[in-house]
Amino acid sequence: MxxxxxxxxxxxxxxxxxxxxxxxxxxxxxxxxxxxxxxxxxxxxxxxxxxxxxxxxxxxxxxxxxxxxxxxxxxxxxxxxxxWYPVLVNLLLLSLFASSLRGPASLVERIARLSEPELSPQGVSYTRRVTQLWSLFFLFNGSVAAATCLAGNIHWWTLWNGGISYLLTGSLMAGEWLLRQRIRQKHENITG
Incomplete structure (x- = not known):
């Protein structure tokens, strides 16, 4: 509790x-x-x-x-x-996602395998691209967060780190989920 x-x-x-x-x-x-x-x-x-x-x-x-x-x-x-804390958060997330691309299974693949252990080769390829996309997102988001820190304007900083960044993160999550459902449905129609 x-x-x-x-x-x-x-x-x-x-x-x-x-x-x-x-x-x-x-x-x-x-x-x-x-x-x-x-x-x-x-x-x-x-x-x-x-x-x-x-x-x-x-x-x-x-x-x-x-x-x-x-x-x-x-x-x-x-x-x-x-x-600088949001910059650190993005840096650590970038490190986590990007470093997993060097291993046999990307981070998104490992997460996907928790619910779908027998992931198809197309699924493995897709999860690798999603991991790359998130890595690029964290690089971009962290760079803009750093720029707002360097600018020193608390209102710009809050707008980015407490608003725009959250909207972009949510949009990327929702967009990826919708795309994944569409790909899954298309795959089921082809194999079904």
Whole structure:
């Protein structure tokens, strides 16, 4: 129960990150939020520190960096470090997806095989292309996030990292899902 509540709190912290940073930037009296937020990240890292799956290890790294970033920002009373967290998230996701392309099975293929162990050669090829697409997306998204950090405009930064980036991510997920359903249906019509 505690683990599920902590996962939910951590997910909300990640989703709300740009808005928390904006709140603190525009209302400095809210700097106190960094300490409980850092504690949530630290507790999440503690729970995931021995994780075995790639995604859980990624979650542990993100939680650890989140704790470090928020505690440093609280101690230094500086928001600039917090603005780089989305860049780090994209960099770690890019690393995870892109590095899987060097192995025998891409990350998306391994995820697909959880529900469909006997993946066809066409499915393997498709999941490889999807992994490449996500890698390019994380490279693009992280680059724009870095540009907004360098620009130093908190409103542009929040617009990108708390709005446009989320819309693009959701659109890519939905578009890929629709395409996958269409390809699956076409394949079933050919083989059926």
């Amino acid at each position: 505690l683990s599920a509540a902590l996962r939910l709190l951590n997910a909300l912290s990640l989703l709300m990150w740009p808005f928390i940073v904006l709140l603190v930037a525009t209302h400095p009296q809210w700097h106190i939020l960094f300490w409980p937020l850092g504690a949530v990240f630290a507790l999440r890292w503690w729970m995931l520190r021995g994780a075995r799956s790639e995604m859980s290890r990624l979650g542990a790294r993100l939680a650890l960096f989140g704790a470090i970033f928020t505690c440093c920002a609280g101690a230094l009373r500086s928001l600039h470090l917090l603005m």
